[in-house]
Amino acid sequence: MDVAAVQSLLIERINSGVLVVDEECRLVYFNRFMESHSLLSASEVIGKNLFDIFPDAPKRWLQRKIQSVFMLNTPAFSSWEQRQFVFKMRHARPVTTSSEYMAQNITFIPICDKGTTEPDKVGIIVDDVTDVFFYQEKLKDTLTELEHVSRTDGLTKVSNRRYWEERFRVEFSTAQRHDHALSLIMFDLDKFKLINDQYGHQAGDLVLVEAANLVENLLRKGDLLGRYGGEEFGIILPNTNAQGAAELAERIRRQFSLLKMQYEKHTISATMSVGICECDSRFTRFEDMVTRADLALYQSKREGRNQVTIYQA
Numbered sequence: 001m002d003v004a005a006v007q008s009l010l011i012e013r014i015n016s017g018v019l020v021v022d023e024e025c026r027l028v029y030f031n032r033f034m035e036s037h038s039l040l041s042a043s044e045v046i047g048k049n050l051f052d053i054f055p056d057a058p059k060r061w062l063q064r065k066i067q068s069v070f071m072l073n074t075p076a077f078s079s080w081e082q083r084q085f086v087f088k089m090r091h092a093r094p095v096t097t098s099s100e101y102m103a104q105n106i107t108f109i110p111i112c113d114k115g116t117t118e119p120d121k122v123g124i125i126v127d128d129v130t131d132v133f134f135y136q137e138k139l140k141d142t143l144t145e146l147e148h149v150s151r152t153d154g155l156t157k158v159s160n161r162r163y164w165e166e167r168f169r170v171e172f173s174t175a176q177r178h179d180h181a182l183s184l185i186m187f188d189l190d191k192f193k194l195i196n197d198q199y200g201h202q203a204g205d206l207v208l209v210e211a212a213n214l215v216e217n218l219l220r221k222g223d224l225l226g227r228y229g230g231e232e233f234g235i236i237l238p239n240t241n242a243q244g245a246a247e248l249a250e251r252i253r254r255q256f257s258l259l260k261m262q263y264e265k266h267t268i269s270a271t272m273s274v275g276i277c278e279c280d281s282r283f284t285r286f287e288d289m290v291t292r293a294d295l296a297l298y299q300s301k302r303e304g305r306n307q308v309t310i311y312q313a
């Protein structure tokens, strides 16, 4: 067998698509891989226009790509990341992806006839990279999930302290820079230890979840509830002054005090004490607001619990 025959046998059998077009984009070669994935036989496509055979192909883009290979006489490449597929063909991988079509890397190669330096054909190599696409997709989903988990409190599903503080730092500096209002509500469940002692830790957990759900449902888009620690939570309220924060806090306090929580055969009620601090241009760090909201919260506790106090300088 001579070298040319070996080459054509290999190209015919290779596990990549190989097709060749002339200057009018007529197909002059179509290998076995292309046949089996496009479900078209070489005999029915040879001599036909590439875009009649693949009507779903991105015509303008592909024409320009092929023309540039003819004109510049240099190879070109297209990655699945730019364009998931050029030739709409089903993949045959035993993997489940969000797409039933083969993800493709495409290489365009200028082909010159013997003894000439100007290309008169372009070879197109189609590599099936569905596996790469699949694992990238999985990786992206996993990273999104991981990011979500790393921001979330496992029990209540609201923001955890680390993420909440991160966001607070940003909101604080934005408010200070643009002289926008910003308020903080800190609240702490009253006599929570008694709930744990009386009904058990799981009942306590349920109360925490119910409190977080109730608050979450009363917030506006842009407000951020976070679990600060144990039974203490914080709510960041951008573009809100102390008056607005107090109205919201009062609504939360009242609705929570009326909530009846069912745990096994027990009906549990609880209350919360609340402290509010509005941002002041003299504050330099978001922690200044936390400290002051906490002082107001402890005042609510001292004065009998189940109440809202606004921090006064």
Ligand SMILES: Nc1nc2c(ncn2[C@@H]2O[C@H](COP(=O)(O)OP(=O)(O)OP(=O)(O)O)[C@@H](O)[C@H]2O)c(=O)[nH]1
Pocket (backbone or CB within 6 Å): 155, 188, 189, 190, 191, 192, 193, 194, 196, 200, 201, 202, 203, 204, 205, 208, 229, 230, 231, 301, 305
């Ligand atoms: N069930 C449950 N309990 C928690 C969790 N985190 C903290 N606690 C409990 O919350 C209780 C807080 O008790 P204290 O700090 O004495 O406060 P308190 O009983 O709420 O009293 P006041 O704040 O003064 O009204 C402690 O017993 C903690 O163990 C949690 O995730 N789940």
